Amino acid sequence: MNENELTGLLESLRRMGSDDLNVEVKESATTLSRDVWETVSAFANTAGGIIVLGVSERAGLVPVENFETEKVLNQFVSGMGDAGGRGKLANPPKYTIERVELQGTVVLVITIEELDPSSKPCYVIERGAQGGSYKRIDDKDVPLSSTEVLALASYGRATPSDRDAVAGAGADNLDETLVDRTIDRAFSLTPRAMRGAPDKQTKLERLNILDSQGNVTKAGLLVVGTYPQQFYPKLFIDVAVHAGTQKGMAGSLRFMDRTICEGTLGEMISDAVAAVAKNLRRTSTVQGVSRVDSLEIPEEVLREAIANAVIHREYGDRFCGQSIAVDVFDDRVEVTNPGGLYGGKTRENLFDGSSRCRNATLVKLMSIVPLPDGAGSPAEGNGSGIPMMIDVMRAHGLAEPLFCPGFDRFKVVLYRSKIEPVDHGGGLIVTALKHYGELGTRELAEHTGLTISQVRSRVNALIAQGELEPTAPATSRNRKYRLSERVG
Incomplete structure (x- = not known):
C-alpha cells in the first residue's frame, strides 16, 4: 500500500465517521493497544481486514506525533508468536506489515488474512476460546457466542450426533x-x-x-x-x-x-x-x-x-x-x-x-x-x-x-x-380480529400499526365484502367490529 492508497482509505473512513467492517485504526503511539488482539481475532475469524497503527481517529484520522514505529512493530510481531516466545493468540492468522509514509511520518499498515475454516477460531489465549474469540460486525469486534465457537471448532471434525x-x-x-x-x-x-x-x-x-x-x-x-x-x-x-x-x-x-x-x-x-x-x-x-x-x-x-x-x-x-x-x-x-x-x-x-x-x-x-x-x-x-x-x-x-x-x-x-x-391492511385487520375477537377502530390501529384513517377505509371495504360486521350503529361510541360468520 502506498501513501495515496492509504490517504484514500482514511478519507473514506473520515466520510463515514468511524472504522468499518474491514479497517481498524489505532493510535498505539508509544505502545501497542491491548485491544488490538481482539481485532486480529475478529478479522481472522470473519473475512480478514486491515489494521492501521499510528493514526489517531480522535484527531481526525491523522498521524500521531512521535509514533514509536519499531517498538510497536516489535510488540505486534511478538504478540503474534513470531519473536521466539509465546504469542497472545491461539491459531494466529497470516499477516503482512508495511511501513507507509503518511504526511511526513511513517505508520504501520497490517493486513490480516482470514483463517482457513479448519483453523478457526483464533482467540486471545489468556481468555480462552469461549471468552476470547471475536467476529467483525460493522466497525466492532464482537465476542463469539458459545454455539458459534463450538460450530467453528467442529468444522472439520466428524461429530456423528x-x-x-x-x-x-x-x-x-x-x-x-x-x-x-x-x-x-x-x-x-x-x-x-x-x-x-x-x-x-x-x-x-x-x-x-x-x-x-x-x-x-x-x-x-x-x-x-x-x-x-x-x-x-x-x-x-x-x-x-x-x-x-x-x-x-x-x-x-x-x-x-x-x-x-x-x-x-x-x-x-x-x-x-x-x-x-x-x-x-x-x-x-x-x-x-x-x-x-x-x-x-x-x-x-x-x-x-x-x-x-x-x-x-x-x-x-x-x-x-x-x-x-x-x-x-x-x-x-x-x-x-x-x-x-x-x-x-x-x-x-x-x-x-x-x-x-x-x-x-x-x-x-x-x-x-x-x-x-x-x-x-x-x-x-x-x-x-x-x-x-x-x-x-x-x-x-x-x-x-x-x-x-x-x-x-x-x-x-x-x-x-x-x-x-402489497397492501396488507385488510389482512392485518382480519388477523387482529381472529386473535382478539371484537375490536374498535383505535384498538385495531394499535394492534396493526395502521393509522385511524387507514383502519376506517379498510374496515368499510371489508364490511362491503361481507368479511366484517359492526357490533353497533355508526353513531355509537361503543361500535366495534368482528369477523362475519363466513370468515370466523
Whole structure:
C-alpha cells in the first residue's frame, strides 16, 4: 500500500465517521493497544481486514506525533508468536506489515488474512476460546457466542450426533407403518443393507434406526418416530409470514400467519412447503392445450431449500434447542438453520457441486424414506441441490438464491417475483380480529400499526365484502367490529 492508497482509505473512513467492517485504526503511539488482539481475532475469524497503527481517529484520522514505529512493530510481531516466545493468540492468522509514509511520518499498515475454516477460531489465549474469540460486525469486534465457537471448532471434525442414542426412547416410539415402509424401500434401493438380516431388529440396526444395543438413534427417531418433539421439543420448523419486507411491521400482531411444523423430518418438510406455498402468489401459463398453475417461487426450489435446512442443520445437543426458521416477506423467503458450513465447504466452493455431509446417517435414511405427500425422497446427497436451485430460479426469470453462511447458522434467501407493493391492511385487520375477537377502530390501529384513517377505509371495504360486521350503529361510541360468520 502506498501513501495515496492509504490517504484514500482514511478519507473514506473520515466520510463515514468511524472504522468499518474491514479497517481498524489505532493510535498505539508509544505502545501497542491491548485491544488490538481482539481485532486480529475478529478479522481472522470473519473475512480478514486491515489494521492501521499510528493514526489517531480522535484527531481526525491523522498521524500521531512521535509514533514509536519499531517498538510497536516489535510488540505486534511478538504478540503474534513470531519473536521466539509465546504469542497472545491461539491459531494466529497470516499477516503482512508495511511501513507507509503518511504526511511526513511513517505508520504501520497490517493486513490480516482470514483463517482457513479448519483453523478457526483464533482467540486471545489468556481468555480462552469461549471468552476470547471475536467476529467483525460493522466497525466492532464482537465476542463469539458459545454455539458459534463450538460450530467453528467442529468444522472439520466428524461429530456423528445423528447416531447418538435418544435417552428414554424405545421401539414403541417409532411409527411401525413408516418403519415397515422404510424397510421395504431399503430392500429395493439398497438391497445389500438388508442382506442376511434375520429379523426386524437387525434390519433396523443395519439402517441405524437402532444402535447395536437396541437404542433408538437420533436419526431414527427424527425420520421414523411417532412424535420426535416428545424428546426434542424445539426441533421443528417455524414458518412465519410478515407484513412488508422486515420483521415487526405488523404492529403488535408480529405475524400475518404462523405455522409450527412438527412430526418426522419428512412431515415437517411437507408441512413447511405447504405453509409457505399458501402465502405465495400463483401464476398461470398455457402449455399446449392445458393451463398450468405454478408458484411464483418454483416449488422444487422451495422444497430443496427447506429439505437442505432440515438435513444439513446441526443436531448436536448444544443446538437441539434451536428450530429452523422460514420467514416469508413481501419480496423474499428466508430459510435459516442452526449450524454453519461443514467439512471443507466454504463460501468459495459452495457452488462446485461437491457434497459434504455433517449428518451421514440422517442423509442415508432420508434418501430411503418417502415424503408423506408423495414428493419422493427429500435427500439425494450428491451435491446437486444448490446448482439445481440456481438453474431453476434463472429459468423462471427470478434472481439467483442468496446463500449466507454464518458462524453457527446458514441462511438461504429466495427472491419472489417483482410486483407492485402489497397492501396488507385488510389482512392485518382480519388477523387482529381472529386473535382478539371484537375490536374498535383505535384498538385495531394499535394492534396493526395502521393509522385511524387507514383502519376506517379498510374496515368499510371489508364490511362491503361481507368479511366484517359492526357490533353497533355508526353513531355509537361503543361500535366495534368482528369477523362475519363466513370468515370466523
